[in-house]
Amino acid sequence: MTINFDGGLVPVIVQDATTREVLMLAYANDAALERTRETGYAHYYSRSRQKIWKKGEESGHVQRVVRILTDCDEDTILYQVEQQGAACHTGHMSCFYRTIDGEEISGRVFDPEKVYANKGE
Amino acid sequence: MTINFDGGLVPVIVQDATTREVLMLAYANDAALERTRETGYAHYYSRSRQKIWKKGEESGHVQRVVRILTDCDEDTILYQVEQQGAACHTGHMSCFYRTIDGEEISGRVFDPEKVYANKGE
Numbered sequence: 001m002t003i004n005f006d007g008g009l010v011p012v013i014v015q016d017a018t019t020r021e022v023l024m025l026a027y028a029n030d031a032a033l034e035r036t037r038e039t040g041y042a043h044y045y046s047r048s049r050q051k052i053w054k055k056g057e058e059s060g061h062v063q064r065v066v067r068i069l070t071d072c073d074e075d076t077i078l079y080q081v082e083q084q085g086a087a088c089h090t091g092h093m094s095c096f097y098r099t100i101d102g103e104e105i106s107g108r109v110f111d112p113e114k115v116y117a118n119k120g121e
Numbered sequence: 122m123t124i125n126f127d128g129g130l131v132p133v134i135v136q137d138a139t140t141r142e143v144l145m146l147a148y149a150n151d152a153a154l155e156r157t158r159e160t161g162y163a164h165y166y167s168r169s170r171q172k173i174w175k176k177g178e179e180s181g182h183v184q185r186v187v188r189i190l191t192d193c194d195e196d197t198i199l200y201q202v203e204q205q206g207a208a209c210h211t212g213h214m215s216c217f218y219r220t221i222d223g224e225e226i227s228g229r230v231f232d233p234e235k236v237y238a239n240k241g242e
Contacts, residue, residue, distance in 0.1 A: 001223050011132050013143055020141035022134055025197045037221075069226070071216035072209050076146045078217045088193050095192035096199045100158075102122050105190070 004075040005030050009045055014087065017066040017080040023087035024095040026055075028077060033068075040065055042079050059115045061085035086110055125196040126151050130166055135208065138187040138201040144208035145216040147176075149198060154189075161186055163200050180236045182206035207231055 003010060009027040016023055026044040028036070032052045035043040042055045042063035056062030063081035070077055088095040091108035098104055124131060130148040137144055147165040149157070153173045156164040163176045163184035177183030184202035191198055209216040212229035219225050 001219065001221050003221075011146060013134050013146060015143055020143075022136055022141075022143065022199055025132060025134060025192065068221040069217040070219060070221050071146065072211050072213075072218070073216075076216075077221070078143055090193050092193075095194075095197075096190040097193070098122065098191060100122050100124075100189040100191050100198070 001070050001074055003030075003033065003070060003077065004073070009047070010075050010077055012044060012077045012079055014042065014063065014079045014081055016083055018082070021094050022096055023081070023083060023093070033077065036065055036079070037068070042081055056084060058117070059085065059089070061087065063087070089116065122191050122195055124151075124154065124191060124198065125194070130168070131196050131198055133165060133198045133200055135163065135184065135200045135202055137204055139203070142215050143217055144202070144204060144214070154198065157186055157200070158189070163202055177205060179238070180206065180210070182208065182236075184208070206236075210237065
């Protein structure tokens, strides 16, 4: 497949390959996708830091990529992963741990202060 | 929760509430999200047509929204839905019906030529 990067970034949905829980959304450029395919571990492009990053670089919460899917328009990617630890820097398994009304639907699985030397990833 | 629309659009991941299959990714502005919450049916903002659209308007393949989640940064939304028919205009249940190497992982559940008078939604 040819992904329509259009010179920029595409959104990457990340889903647990076993439980099918949606874990997070991030962005990738061509090089981040390439590095993911080469290494078998999820890489993204950070818009704020303007560089490629490997998920779990600091926390150890890496994502082994089991399968990469693309959508009908070839402008969105889905990584199906085995998540080490948890996906969210807040300590929750998934970044989607709250309803739009602010209700928490799942608790923390790790204490972010013990995992991150700096704030967030 | 306050979603960080930043005057623009946020990505919306759409997941089947029962099977947890990721069905599609679309975009919403404030008004599309509001209409979704008011009606209980998924609405999005079309970047190409520059207007709000209701999923299934033409095809009848509407999405009843069971739950709306937001991520840690409050700049991505997850709709958990009951999908009527199928999500993809190609006739597949999910827009993510191919691997990045082009292998189809699921067949069609409807014939798009019989469902759409015009091409796509």
